[in-house]
Amino acid sequence: MFPNDYAFHWSPLHVLFLGIFFTVLIVVGSHFAVALWRASRGLRQNRYDAIRWHADFEDFPPELRACRHALTGECADRKCPNAFDCRQCRLHPMFIAKGLLPAECMEEVGGMIFPADRYYHRGHAWARAEADGTVTVGLDELARRLVGDAPAQLPEPGTTIQVNGSAWQYQTGSGSVRILSPVDGEVLATGGASGEWMLKVRPSAGSLDTRHLLRGAEVKAWITRELERLQLALAPEPTGATLADGGVLVEDLPRANPSADWDRVYGEIFLEV
Amino acid sequence: MASQSTFDRHLIIRGLERCSTPRFLLWLLPWVLLLAFGLYGAGLCLVRGLNQTNMDNRFAFGLWIFLDLTVIALGAGAFFTGFLLYILKKKELKAVINSAVVIGLVCYSGAVAVLAVDVGQPLRAWFTFWHPNTHSMLAEVTFCITCYLTVLVIEYLPVILRNRKLRQIPSFLLFEHELHKLMYVFAGVGTFLSFFHQGSLGGLYGVLHGRPFAYRAGFALWPSTFFLFILSAAAVGPSFIALSTWVVSKISRKRLARPEVYDLLGKVSGRLLILYVLAKTVDTVIWINATSPDRGFPAAMFYSWKPFGTWLLFAEIALFGLLPALILLDGKRRRRMPWLISAAALASAGIALNRFVMTIQTLALPTLPFDRFLTYFPSWQETATFLAVVAFGVLVYSFSFRYAVLFPQEKELNVAQPSQPEPELVAVGD
Amino acid sequence: MSTTTAKNAKNARYGMVIDLDRCNGCGACMVACAVENNVPPAQAKATARTGITWMRVENVANGASFPEHRTAFIPIMCQQCGEETPCVSVCPQQAVEVDPKTGIVDQMPQRCLGCRYCMAACPYHARYFNWWDPEWPAGMEKALNPEVAPRMRGVVEKCNFCHGRYHAAKAKAAAAGRRDIDPADYQPACVEACPTRAIVFGDLDDRSSQAAQLAKSPDAFRLLPKLGTEPKIYYLTRRPWVREIASASSPAEVRRG
């Protein structure tokens, strides 16, 4: 194997054969090592959340990856290529510029209130820019009903959170659910579990970047779509009640419908694979 | 639907419907038993020696080598799908690449495990690395199989690291992410290795110039079987991926890949298969008329021993080669599942038959003029060892299928359709 | 360099000529070979296909029935191929080689991993695998030949022209300060044991040796000549039917008519 071994011959075939072998070993080994090194670098650079979100996003079924503009009917069926980060999207500014969507404000969908003073993330967290430059982050009505009274695990003040990264978590009966952050920034304070807001964040960009967040009329289209998905997710486990158009969601869904596959429902609604 | 009895649901990717845990365990049970039984048989062979097999000085290779060659040929789906996806950028095959990688891993690791039992002194197997005889096709095989198995393990890592639980470990997920980015390198190296591996397995027999039934003239170091094995494995690999996907979808009662994926696999397989049939025919004609007679053996003689008649040659080339190739080349038929699957099954059987002919028939045919035709039938220990590999494969695949995403299209293809137009869902609130 | 020649004995190309007309199939060669090379008696379950007989005497018949039926014996051992040696090129780890000094195809059981590829490659079926651990009845291991190491199970072995005897001849020559051995000191066990003197052994390159002369006899032939393996075992017969069967290239199942 090595030239110092007696079974090694300096014949062209031998050199070629072992040359190829060692080349393969080096290529495989070095790339494996590169992957290891890059992974450890990523770990140091705290890239887990972003990569996790990208990995999850990749694994979403296509209908989950629908573009917000497709939800509102602004464009035909379109899948988001940017992991719901409209800040990187080339098309999003064009849609905004066209301003096709009426700035209609509808606060109540399916018996739930979605105040217009805030921006909604696709993972059901909302963000509201406060006058002092901070951003208040909370959970929307639909999500709250899904989570019920599950205890929340909030990050320590001082923690940095990233858009689409994990902001806080709930411990539910079927496991933990993480809520995606709608904002980049540092957590300043945390609200109570039952409180109206969850986090106070100082946005790292100075102010709240809202490009990737839903607002106005988009919210209705989105929530309607979410309710449809919720229906589908809960469908195989029939419950006693029916959600007719205009019906309202019960306050604490898990308690009202304990036999449902909540793990799956949370995954569908909170964008987690 | 995940029911209350699915205790391992936190390990299963959300959105993938898997049977309940007891049912899964029930499915595993026979395979685990088979594995245990097979390991017992293999253990006997290791502890007491190869006298536990029915191999003998004439049938120095038996069931194990035949099956090694076959599973490795079928496992070629892994390298060839990887090649098509990562090198030729056939994006559709992303739908089956993970499954292909698992199949490849199972086939190769099973083959290596069986080889470790098959050799008389497994503790010395590393001598091949230390003192390689570079003229030997078997040295080439050994190097390729170990390197490729390493590559397959690396390729398998991302599949398994994306398991729902494992991906929550930051270092695993990051490593998976980085590995995945470099996957084209591993796929490329794997393709190279696997090409050589398939070829050297073919060369294994083609170089036996003392065995005119197997001997073939060729190019440089490599006899024609070197290239025929590559071609046949490449041709049948996609067929087997289609076949296995279909089988898994039947067993799991799920749609796993879009028809276009099947169609593409069939098309690739058909085109390569017809090429292979042509090459094999030319090779056979040359062998019958030149290679074999030159070494003193009229080729007709090889078929004079029952039951190995010329029907084998016909079956191998026409029935299991040409026929599936024609089916797969006909777009209309190919797009109909029964046709596609039948053709894929025929092609897979064909490659098994080819490997059988190259191993068992080669050894059964006498060379010395006063020699006899011999037969061989594997012992239960041999069969059990092989079955252990099958069980091992099924187990690895089952676990992978349950806890990892082997078919990325599965989720969207199996979105639960509402059973009623207006499902009862939520209480009419108050 | 002159030192090279001084340090090395002259190369030989050892071979055998076996007179099939003399062989009466007594089997002395097989037994002497087993004794010399420490081949153990068969395991209870061993058969003609799993036993170890470096030297194997085949029984062939002319195909006619009684009373025209005739038989002949063909001793087969490693044919010590000279060219395109089928086993050497296939061994993955250099456990087989042709010794340029003697022309003998060496098989190294200690290097062998037991893949049996060489057995598949050998057209003469002259290689044997140790399917069992070697076992001698209690006490009989005391009677082992000290010049030959017993083989372990799981490896391949074959005739090496009684290499232990070659060693002994070398040592004897060396003790006398000679590098070249005395041909009389080196005769394989089968040659020595053959009661009918059917086997002649010697250096085929040494024109004065009887073996070299007999190998050139018009009655001499080799097995499967068209394979191009250039065996160093020659056979002699004056019986046309024996020659026809034995020197044929293609099998014609003739045993027992």
Added chain:
Amino acid sequence: MKHSGKISFFAGFAVMLAVGWAGFPRLLYRGTPQPLSFSHKVHTGEKAGMKCEDCHVLRASGSFGGVPALESCAGCHAAPMTGTAPEKRLIDNYVTPNREIPWLIYSRQPDNVYFSHANHIRLAKLACKQCHGDHGDTDTLRPYQEDRVSGYSKDIWGSSISRISFGRGRRDGMRMDDCVSCHREHKVSDSCLACHK
């Protein structure tokens, strides 16, 4: 805290290095004392005045006599000559009951190795100590060290566990590599069966 992972990793690494290089060689070999104490020095010294060839003979057949049989010892030590304790043991345990002394041969190769002293002494003109060291000058016999796994004498592998050596002369073992490198160097036969049987 942050580096505890690294610390435990390197601790493991270091511990293993120590175990592997210091503990393992001790663990690998089993030492056995020779049955008797024997001084080559005394025998070859002025008093006894024996030569190596008096005991270690090369026979006419070319085979090497190796360690002499009991009768060589009994030739002089049939009755006590010096009255030392080892001599008493020799006479009581071996000479009187006529039992061969079970010497443990440091340089003994396994059964599958053929080594002709005749070739190496007569033709290659090697000095004994080239392989056996200055054995003739020793006053005591060191314990025999046997590899617990392979059963080989430690002398075969060589005293250094690593066997990493770059110069030719630095090989102190009697492994196949050592034989082959010398054979290659002197352009004598390096075929397998030249040294195996």
Added chain:
Amino acid sequence: MNFGRRTLLQFAGGSAAGALFTPIPWRLLWDSAVWTQNWSWIPKLPRGEVTEKFSTCTLCPAACPVKARCVGNQPVSLTGVAATAESNGALCPVGLAGHHLPYHPKRAVLPFRRRSVNGKVAVSPLSADEAAAAIAERLNALPAGQSTVILDERPGRVTSRIYQTLAAKLPRGEYVTSPQTEGGTLAKLESLTGTPAAMNMAGADLVVSFGTPLLDGWGTPGRVFAARDRFRLIQVEPLLSRTAAAADLWIPVYPGTEAALALGLLNLLTGAASGWTPEKVQSVSGVPAESVARIAAELKAAKAALVIADGDPGGGAFSPDEQSLFAALNLAVDSAVHPCGVPRVTRPIEALPDASIGVLLCDAASSGAGTPWRVIARKLAPAAMVVSLSPFLEGYGRHAELIVPAPAYLESLQEVPTAPDAPAAGFALAPPLIPARPGATEPAEFIARLAGEPVTLSVELKKHVEALHATGKGEVVRYAGGEVTPVKDFKTSDELWNALNQGACWRQGLPAGMYASKPSARLLQAAVQSAERRLAAGGQTDPARPLMLITTAWRATAGNAQVSPLLTKLYQESELREPGNSAAIHPDTSQKLNLKHGGQAILTTACGSCPVAIVVDAGVMPGVVSAVIGPTVDSIGAAPRNGGSTIGDICAPDGDAPWRVTSAQLRRA
């Protein structure tokens, strides 16, 4: 710092990585591989100086000189001695592995008694003294009409003479020999003419052999093969044996009708057997008339012809009636037989009345031939005591009540008398090479103890050598170097004794004269009449058993003789020789009986049936079953005992001519 699972894992990871930089994995890899090359269950080779020692093979009557390569006291291989005419370097496979016999798995180590209690066999060990006492007890109570018999399979030895003397001292003692095959023709010639006979095969130019395995274990192989290049061989035999295959002419003959051909030949040569025209011979024996005439012509033309009808070691001897005829043929031609040697003393066991033996003492020596037990059993009285003095449990040991082990081959000083094919009388010693195992008793010394006449074999042998020395005749051939010394040159008998003990043989000088050249008319007439009587008696076939069973065995592989386990090479690991209990039939016969090569069948004779393995062989006469009676698989060594009866057990002895042809039936098992 928190020592959790994580820390431990990291530590383990570090250790694993660190291990790669230590010798541990690499050395263990190397060591384990090296261990497989020397693992403890591979026997260690003997070490020590290799020396050459000489002895003489005593395994069969051939008397081959043997050169043993020894390590210390242990022979590691045996070869023939090329320098002597006696072996010409040749040794048969049985002799080549003879040094294994002391370690034979069927070796009897200590005396023991075997008794059948309620159908179960109980074995109890005892000392040689106790064994002797048990026999003495039986001898004292020997019923009237029962005799004490010493069975000697190798007559012509000093030991044989001791036995004859001792027999006279035992109560109604008899000395008998087993049916002889080798040397049968010459023994008959001696008894007919009263002159000792020997054959000068080296001078023969034609040998006509009736069923004698001349080239396959007959006589001294080295001598036969040395002579073979000079004589023409005509083999008369019902099947294509190895000798027939290698003969110049093979004359197939119906089994049991060899005498008809001999009568035809005698008729053509002397006119004595008038009526036996070639045509009649053809009708009786199936030998074409022209072949009969041709052989007769060849015999007439030969300058030194030999007719040998010694029978097959497994097939039994020709009857004395037939032998007279073959002996007479030798007288009717220019024969290579000459007057020489010592008269053969045989007292065939057939001479004893049936059911008359009360105590049978079987000597250890083997004739090399297999005698069916039934031949002996019918002479045994009910509840007779059989004592086996063999070193092995097999052979007569299978039927013995008492087993008193003798030293095995090479373990004790033995003697070797004249070989059956020797041109003149000879004598050799077989000095021991291996120390005898404790517990082994020299048979002659054991029997002497019974007779109350202490005998030491070596002393008797020395006396014999002294007598040889005293005659001053003959010469001594030293095995080392082949040097020949006239006996006269040995000053003292001790010198001769020492020479013989170092590996040498004594041989008588060859005589100049011819044997009695013309047979008397009376002798011829008697021979013809007895042969005709015999032919008329034979030949009846039983419709229930339509096949003719002839048995064969290779010398020293059947009966009392044991072979090295290494003979599996010939019998089990190759198809060179068929092992015991295999039955060869012609393809036509196999087709008729629906039997396949390798298949199992049941062979039935009037004496019982036995399972056989079928061998389809076109060299066997249709309608004939050629069965092999030894070695049985279990006597080779490794295989478990097959338990059932052997073909040797079901051969029907027939009056004074044992078991040459038996009618039999074969059916699928």
